[in-house]
Amino acid sequence: MEGEGQDHNNNYTRPLLTPPPPAAVFTTESHDIPPISSPRIFGREFLLESKKLWYLAGPAIFTSVCQYSLGAITQLFAGHVGTLELAAVSVENSVIAGFCFGIMLGMGSALETLCGQAFGAGQLRMLGIYMQRSWVILNTTCLILSLLYVFAKPLLNFIGQTAAISKAAGEFAVWMIPQLFAYAMNFPIQKFLQAQSKIMVMAWIAAAALVMHLLLSWLLMLRLGWGLVGAAVVLNGSWWFIVVAQLVYILSGTCGNAWSGFSLKAFENLWGFVRLSLASAVMLCMNILGWTVMVSFGMNAAVSVRVSNELGASHPRAAKFSLVVAVITSFVLGLAMSLVLIMFRKQYPSLFSNDSAVKELVMELTPMLAFCIIINNVQPVLSGVAVGAGWQSLVAYVNIACYYLFGVPLGLILGYALDFGVIGIWSGMLTGTIVQTCVLFIIVYRTDWDKEASLAEDRIKKWGGHKDSKSNGVANNDQQT
Template structure:
């Protein structure tokens, strides 16, 4: 009897070790797949975000009015356009990821061309906002001098607007295939060029604002040229079969998916934009905007890490759903959220420690640095929240249920967060702190709701939906080819 009991205990120990070994291997394998996408994505997004920060740093030393104007254009106008175009491009992320997982490789190139068409038309429709920036900002109650300089900067930003079309679509096309390392290389080279050109044109030759904006335009377009050349020049032989007339057919479904994707992401990205606009109506607006812009830039750097995880989880989920593997999709979600949260907590502690000292990277003003120091606690908690929330949005992109998240965003951000922020900022008279606290409450509620949705989702049904989506596009294009 003793030998029998001992045998059972040994069997149990071996079984537990086997399970543990299997789990550790699964985590290791999944982490490698995730970081192949997340690593280059984080670096690329940080480098791209750094382009604006570098421009802001050089413009900040030209004058406080120029800094405030550039902050508004970058945080409000470009984020407005960025939100629409990036959001609409995330529809391509769903289609490419699921098609690649289903091994329908030839469809990725067709989806890419369709997205180029849709986003180019959308960017053109946004032009009036860039042309009439000054009167729009004045109508919204912004300072006249800041509004005038913002109008000049917005005209310089029109080429940047069109650069988003190719930047976002090529990145998502390549990410779906885990080929985004080329994007990271291009981003690194461009970052170095931008630093040198910004110094050369604004410091060495003193061209001021035009010099800084010219360097910014070149910095946004150089990687696009490299990405497009890589895609059509042989870097994606399986997924790019040349330009096709199929790209002009059956566009309405991709327009609908792009629109729902755009609404979902816009509602998130415009949230901080509203924070800046509300701050512009407070007393001592120039200092308040400068301090808030610096905090949002620091927050934006951390957000690039979260967006890298967003890209990774959306690709991993869409690939696994396309393959028909719901369990692997769920495991990818847990793994990605956990690692992003750990990094977010480390950065939370880091920014609590350094507080306002980081402000001197962007400004020489002690008044602005003091204002940043007062906002540092809110900044640290925002960073902690942002380590989880974007990853859950990436799950929605990978699964293709952006429309559901759009409704969640409307309720949490615009029906709860903003009204609470207005009350705390203007009625309770807490100023920019009150506005920010209210909007953080909205983000917290949204994160909780997305967690619940993700946990309660029937992933077997999501596999069936992905298969139906992929087959729908495949059949439509096969019929179009046969008719031709």
């Protein structure tokens, strides 16, 4: 590639002294780093990798917060409509839609491995095929999951909700079925765009959707008095606005060779793709801590793109170093947020309740919450590395064993059998997450990154790619940006 120099001793390429490239090209430049032989080299490479990570993580965090806020805003306005309406929206969002959101996001995460590694290897044409293949699988899954929406009322009755809340939430759930299919379209699109470092367009679309959602929620739910019907119309509309806007961006030709039109190849290798998607879904068994975890979600997406791109480009040292930078950065961010929480532990409970007993309990739980934030900032980064490297199946087993077979039962024993209450339940689940994080650390520490780069090449061939020259891949990428 013109403007690059080759160090034949260390086998890595480094851009020569040329003017800074545009942002879109900057993120797609790929080179393997030199061996880290001194603190100066470590510091230099740390800063370079941090810039690449934050270019991806910043907009990804913003996008996650905006999309997370759609449901939160709907709940906020539902609370002004009435207590029953608030309960109905809250239960549907957290139980029905929340469960399906996790499955769709997890299954869509299979594309982080395939699209990221294909992009790193210059196999741009495969990205669109992978996305279409994921659409087929996720929309088919939605047909099954829609039964949860249809039978939400008896399901909620069965798990102990009151008859009134079950009836209202059940009706609202049926109206929210279009949102389910928006999830199925949205998450593959996002992974498709993330793999190409086209993050800012998603952030702008998410911001526009949030503003529109806020205004229309006020108009339909409060001003026009549509209540839950208005909530369903606006929430469905906002999610489909995101999907359609992103599709318009893709179909307009801005993704170059990554989108070459609809293809029947989307229906090939579906069973293997299903297995990878299901393994990805099982990986997402994290304990969600509101907006704070959106930071870790953004870093999860960024490190997944970086690792998959570098492995696909046969740059094992760069992939490993990206992991190191992401873990350090996430730990520092988690530590900073935890310290702020502890410093204001006597003040922030007043934002949520005026009840003195509730405030006292929140203050008591703050140290555990702070520790949770640190762990839940690091664990998603390790999961993002796993997705980028294609270890979904292995990590799915780790998650099941550590979290569901160990952490959750321990929490139930501590909370109910030993009568420690909510602290016991939380402690058990947190212990499961800690064990899960430690196991992931061990897996990452023992990884042969040269072997992973070789496996990435084999994976690209398996899923329909062909071995082209790296120069052709870079040239194609430069043309599209």
